[in-house]
Amino acid sequence: MSDFKAGDRVRCVNLDKHACYIGKNWGKVVGLKIGKVYTLVSITNSNKGARWVSLEGKNNYDVSASHFELAGEPHVHCELIKAWADGAEIEAYSALNDKWFFECTPLWLDIFEYRIRPNKTDKELQIEKLELQAKQLANDITKLKGM
Secondary structure, three states, X not given: OOOOOOOOEEEEOOOOOOOEEEOOEEEOOOOOOOOOEEEEEEEEXXXXXXXXXEEOOEEEEEEEHHHEEEOXXXXXXXXXXXXXXXXXXXXXXXOOOOEEEEEOOOOOOOOOOEEEOOOOOHHHHHHHHHHHHHHHHHHHHHHHHHO
């Protein structure tokens, strides 16, 4: 358990009645399945020594770390998941448009390519601003011609 870290792939091995802590109440974990592999988003140590994990897509409660084991190789996007959890902005690549786009909440699918959003130079930001203005002007001209 002490080896768990954000981005790890963990397999659920046990779900007893005290697996989950919601607010001030113990509860049954809904939606988790024994044997299924999940991506670990974060791990927290309580003041009483308990260890709790937050899992991707299961953010409304904490699950006892004792109910999981490492599931072999880390997630293919492990390092980017960690960076995202630490506040980095993430972009995903669209093969359809041949462009990178900002991904507010990445899905971290193995079939997609992700990267940390690069910092833009002042020149690149100015070009983007002018391109946006040009598109807006083109739309305005089209509307006027249609009237």
